[in-house]
Amino acid sequence: MRxxxxxxxxxxxxxxxxxxxxxxxxxxxxxxxxxxxxxxRAAYLRRVDEVLDWAAGGxxxxxxxxxxxxxxxxxxxxxxxxxxxxxxxxxxxxxxEPGTGPFxxxxxxxxxxxxxxxLSPEALASIRTAWRTTRQMRGDTENHFVMYYLSLxxxxxxxxxxxxxxxxxxxxxxxxxxxxxxxxxxxxxxTTTLGQAEFNPTHYIGEYVIxxxxxxNWSRDPAMRQRGRMxxxxxxxxxxxxxxxxxxxxxNSRTDExxxxxxxxxxxxxxxxxxxxxxxxxxxxxxxxxxxxxxxxNYEVPEVIYRIATDRRSDILQRDxxxxxxxxxxxxxxxxxxxxxxxxxxxxxxxxxxGGRIDPLQSHVWxxxxxxxxxxxxxxxxxSLHPHSxxxxxxxxxxxxxxxxxxxxxxxxxxSYDSPDKVMGSSPYEQVFQDLDTVIxxxxxxxxTRFPHINGFFSKDLTDVTEHASGWIFAxxxxxxxxxxxxxAYHWIKYLHYTSGWAKTRLDLGGRLLTSPHLRNGTxxxxxxxxxFPDFAAFQAAITxxxxxxxxxxxxxxxxxxxxxxALRFTYGQTPVVDGRAVDYGRWKLFEGPxxxxxxxxxxxxxxxxxxxxxxxxxxxxITDRVNEVAAGP
Amino acid sequence: xxxxxxxxxxxxxLAPATFAAGATAYDxxxxxxxxxxxxxxxxxxxxxxxxxxxxxGWRHVGYNDGTLxxxxxxxxxxxxxxxxxxxxxxxxxxxxxxxxxxxxxxMTEARDVALDPNAPDHVxxxxxxxxxxxxxRGQTLVRREHGLPLRGKYTQVLHVDRTxxxxxxxxxxxxxxxxxxxxxxxxxxxxTRDTVYDLQQSPHDPRLxxxxxxxxxxxxxxxxxxxxxxxxxxxxxxxxYNVTFDVTRPERLALGSWxxxxxxxxxxGQTWISRTAGLPxxxxxxxxxxxxSGRLYASVATQTLFVSADxxxxxxxxxxxxxQVNKFVLVPRRTP
Numbered sequence: 001m002r003x004x005x006x007x008x009x010x011x012x013x014x015x016x017x018x019x020x021x022x023x024x025x026x027x028x029x030x031x032x033x034x035x036x037x038x039x040x041r042a043a044y045l046r047r048v049d050e051v052l053d054w055a056a057g058g059x060x061x062x063x064x065x066x067x068x069x070x071x072x073x074x075x076x077x078x079x080x081x082x083x084x085x086x087x088x089x090x091x092x093x094x095x096x097e098p099g100t101g102p103f104x105x106x107x108x109x110x111x112x113x114x115x116x117x118x119l120s121p122e123a124l125a126s127i128r129t130a131w132r133t134t135r136q137m138r139g140d141t142e143n144h145f146v147m148y149y150l151s152l153x154x155x156x157x158x159x160x161x162x163x164x165x166x167x168x169x170x171x172x173x174x175x176x177x178x179x180x181x182x183x184x185x186x187x188x189x190x191t192t193t194l195g196q197a198e199f200n201p202t203h204y205i206g207e208y209v210i211x212x213x214x215x216x217n218w219s220r221d222p223a224m225r226q227r228g229r230m231x232x233x234x235x236x237x238x239x240x241x242x243x244x245x246x247x248x249x250x251x252n253s254r255t256d257e258x259x260x261x262x263x264x265x266x267x268x269x270x271x272x273x274x275x276x277x278x279x280x281x282x283x284x285x286x287x288x289x290x291x292x293x294x295x296x297x298n299y300e301v302p303e304v305i306y307r308i309a310t311d312r313r314s315d316i317l318q319r320d321x322x323x324x325x326x327x328x329x330x331x332x333x334x335x336x337x338x339x340x341x342x343x344x345x346x347x348x349x350x351x352x353x354x355g356g357r358i359d360p361l362q363s364h365v366w367x368x369x370x371x372x373x374x375x376x377x378x379x380x381x382x383x384s385l386h387p388h389s390x391x392x393x394x395x396x397x398x399x400x401x402x403x404x405x406x407x408x409x410x411x412x413x414x415x416s417y418d419s420p421d422k423v424m425g426s427s428p429y430e431q432v433f434q435d436l437d438t439v440i441x442x443x444x445x446x447x448x449t450r451f452p453h454i455n456g457f458f459s460k461d462l463t464d465v466t467e468h469a470s471g472w473i474f475a476x477x478x479x480x481x482x483x484x485x486x487x488x489a490y491h492w493i494k495y496l497h498y499t500s501g502w503a504k505t506r507l508d509l510g511g512r513l514l515t516s517p518h519l520r521n522g523t524x525x526x527x528x529x530x531x532x533f534p535d536f537a538a539f540q541a542a543i544t545x546x547x548x549x550x551x552x553x554x555x556x557x558x559x560x561x562x563x564x565x566x567a568l569r570f571t572y573g574q575t576p577v578v579d580g581r582a583v584d585y586g587r588w589k590l591f592e593g594p595x596x597x598x599x600x601x602x603x604x605x606x607x608x609x610x611x612x613x614x615x616x617x618x619x620x621x622x623i624t625d626r627v628n629e630v631a632a633g634p
Numbered sequence: 635x636x637x638x639x640x641x642x643x644x645x646x647x648l649a650p651a652t653f654a655a656g657a658t659a660y661d662x663x664x665x666x667x668x669x670x671x672x673x674x675x676x677x678x679x680x681x682x683x684x685x686x687x688x689x690x691g692w693r694h695v696g697y698n699d700g701t702l703x704x705x706x707x708x709x710x711x712x713x714x715x716x717x718x719x720x721x722x723x724x725x726x727x728x729x730x731x732x733x734x735x736x737x738x739x740x741m742t743e744a745r746d747v748a749l750d751p752n753a754p755d756h757v758x759x760x761x762x763x764x765x766x767x768x769x770x771r772g773q774t775l776v777r778r779e780h781g782l783p784l785r786g787k788y789t790q791v792l793h794v795d796r797t798x799x800x801x802x803x804x805x806x807x808x809x810x811x812x813x814x815x816x817x818x819x820x821x822x823x824x825x826t827r828d829t830v831y832d833l834q835q836s837p838h839d840p841r842l843x844x845x846x847x848x849x850x851x852x853x854x855x856x857x858x859x860x861x862x863x864x865x866x867x868x869x870x871x872x873x874x875y876n877v878t879f880d881v882t883r884p885e886r887l888a889l890g891s892w893x894x895x896x897x898x899x900x901x902x903g904q905t906w907i908s909r910t911a912g913l914p915x916x917x918x919x920x921x922x923x924x925x926x927s928g929r930l931y932a933s934v935a936t937q938t939l940f941v942s943a944d945x946x947x948x949x950x951x952x953x954x955x956x957x958q959v960n961k962f963v964l965v966p967r968r969t970p
Contacts, residue, residue, distance in 0.1 A: 137720050180739075401892060401920075
């Protein structure tokens with residue numbers, strides 16, 4: 001059997017960098033929860049040390065030459081107390097050419113604080129000078145703003161009472177502090193009342209939790225430290241509730257070309273590994289992830305979050321709200337609501353938003369993802385989408401001129417944006433309804449739309465793919481049985497893989513795209529655990545026996561009964577109906593499910609697992625842990 | 635330090651950088667991003683920002699910022715400088731040595747800045763979600779959007795009527811809006827289905843205004859912006875990014891367009907000629923400008939800045955390489 005390219009690549013990497021990243025190269029870790037708190041903590045600390053060892057050892061550079069160290073490596077060396085004079089000199093050298101935005105700001109803050117009593121005065125002064133001389137760009141996304149203002153806040157606290165001319169902003173320390181604090185409070189408020197705009201990001205979770213961890217540790221203000229701690233719990237709880245064996249699946253506000261397919265290959269997996277230990281870490285600990293390590297030992301993973309992440313004995317149905325990132329124009333709303341549905345089972349998970357416009361470039365609307373004991377190199381997902389590409393959609397969120405937009409974004413980490421065979425992105429012409437483990441995606445694409453077809457992703461890792469006479473396509477993914485029903489004629493094309501958003505070339509790793517060139521279109525997917533049926537044939541028989549009617553003209557519409565016995569009726573442009581009752585999205589809470597619950601506008605998240613409960617109340621800045629006598633679940 | 639200027643020397647384009655017409659003389663500035671494919675956080679490799687035409691070349695002014703969209707000067711004191719940028723509004727009171735980011739976190743990605751020449755403490759800032767105004771030289775900024783729609787107030791351009799204090803035009807997603815009381819109230823004077831990208835008041839006749847739009851072609855007003863009509867002879871097939879007058883010749887106009895390149899008119903807009911030949915393919919143009927001596931400039935995507943001494947008939951590369959010019963600005967010199 002041909003060795004998948006990724007496996008070959010992994011092998012080569014491992015051979016070249018023996019002892020470099022033990023957990024990356026080792027067999028996949030056990031998914032069995034560690035119930036003993038002291039053992040769990042010890043394992044967590046070992047993982048933190050693994051990261052620090054790797055970074056202090058020169059990271060990818062594998063060098064002791066201080067002249068080749070970046071700020072992450074220096075941070076680890078400061079923690080280790082290793083070659084501090086060399087670190088000081090390297091900081092001075094690096095500060096001669098500072099970066100120009102939040103991705104430089106938070107690393108420099110990290111060094112400024114870690115090095116307070118470790119680095120030379122000249123090194124610390126070089127950082128401070130850079131914060132005077134080099135204008136820092138605030139960026140144009142929510143994660144940019146969070147990194148920018150958390151960094152500015154901490155630097156203003158570190159250097160209080162300094163005059164306006166000593167900062168690139170031209171504002172005094174007090175003014176910088178006040179502006180940064182106002183944004184931080186605003187972001188926390190909107191996130192805990194209406195949800196995140198960058199919800200469930202495969203990579204950008206690091207851009208939030210790393211500077212929040214700095215805040216939680218270094219702020220002089222106890223209330224801000226507490227906010228930092230609470231938001232770490234908030235975001236990690238979301239991660240825990242949306243992962244399958246540590247792998248974050250769709251939907252995602254923002255993802256990238258690689259991780260939308262190879263679901264594990266994302267910074268979110270690094271955090272799952274670090275916090276919960278049940279999936280392998282990513283290569284290089286996802287780069288930015290290194291900045292979490294220096295303070296990671298100060299974070300205690302709450303047991304309730306750990307249990308939520310690692311326990312999939314019971315099915316989880318979670319319905320949550322989030323926000324679309326700001327639409328400056330071409331929209332009646334600045335930041336429309338997002339309704340997310342997640343249904344997680346032991347062997348697979350189904351997740352979706354309702355489709356439509358979300359993030360203009362990087363959103364992922366729905367998928368079925370199955371569990372893999374070792375997710376590395378696995379394309380363990382199934383979904384369809386309309387590959388929409390339009391400058392107006394991008395312009396809605398960006399302040400640029402129309403014609404250069406599309407080509408421009410292909411140079412900025414979104415290489416497939418204008419490709420007809422792309423597998424990432426939302427479309428205004430896609431509407432999705434999910435009920436438990438059934439998804440109906442309908443498409444009504446206006447004539448003249450660029451890329452007038454839909455793509456269905458069929459992984460190289462599916463087995464027993466069967467195009468059944470009934471019109472269903474059956475397949476197995478891991479221990480899940482999958483049924484995919486295209487509603488219009490289709491043909492197959494080869495799937496070519498970008499390993500990341502910055503990949504220059506596409507790789508033929510296997511897999512196919514089901515391409516259906518019909519404007520009115522649709523996909524139905526149902527999933528089940530193999531354990532539910534005597535065999536694959538029984539699953540197929542069960543699916544084909546279910547009542548199903550659909551029409552595409554004049555408007556795509558589906559009426560069906562699901563494997564779970566629910567009668568669904570969904571018509572494009574209309575509210576879906578379940579067992580005769582229309583879904584009332586207006587009543588959805590911020591979080592609602594067995595583990596995460598919060599009211600819209602509440603600023604209060606209740607985390608529950610079995611007898612364990614933790615309440616994060618941003619109104620009172622309190623964290624309350626309880627052990628309930630009557631358990632709500634496992 | 636001035637940039638090298640061999641190209642200009644070769645062209646013999648060493649005419650003074652100012653033009654005196656009647657009592658008005660001008661200085662010429664541009665705002666440029668010289669970093670191709672810059673992404674947030676990257677090191678800035680070139681000197682971006684404001685350049686002033688000087689000594690036959692360009693002199694960098696102020697901060698290195700690749701996100702500047704416009705620059706404005708206080709007519710009473712040229713050392714008081716405002717720039718609109720990704721971070722919002724930046725102001726310098728000392729000729730560009732020290733800068734202050736004037737806005738709070740809730741104003742971002744500023745598209746344009748305009749100063750009222752008859753009330754120079756008043757600064758107007760175009761934002762993707764509206765308009766902010768300062769009445770104290772940028773020290774404080776407040777939103778003044780009464781009369782703008784709740785949605786559709788994406789503002790790309792602001793232009794202050796030089797003849798009357800407090801009279802300002804805003805080019806927005808849904809049309810052109812006018813205030814005559816310093817942004818206390820706005821009213822729409824032209825409805826469009828998409829963004830108005832540029833607004834210009836004729837340096838020769840203050841009643842004459844032109845507007846470049848996304849989908850409504852070139853719009854003209856001859857009654858000081860109260861009513862607008864589409865210029866039928868100008869193309870409306872593609873977005874027009876900007877329009878410029880020529881301070882030396884009232885009948886000369888130029889349009890910049892990504893898809894159409896450079897178009898000029900030498901009869902006040904009655905006829906238009908493509909002047910794209912001679913620019914490097916694919917001839918996508920960010921912006922055109924005319925300097926105080928009548929030389930036409932074109933900022934060509936992924937290319938250097940180009941200059942024409944014969945209003946677009948022939949082009950030569952300028953000394954600023956790889957520049958995306960976001961704005962050309964003519965600044966009247968203060969009359970002694």
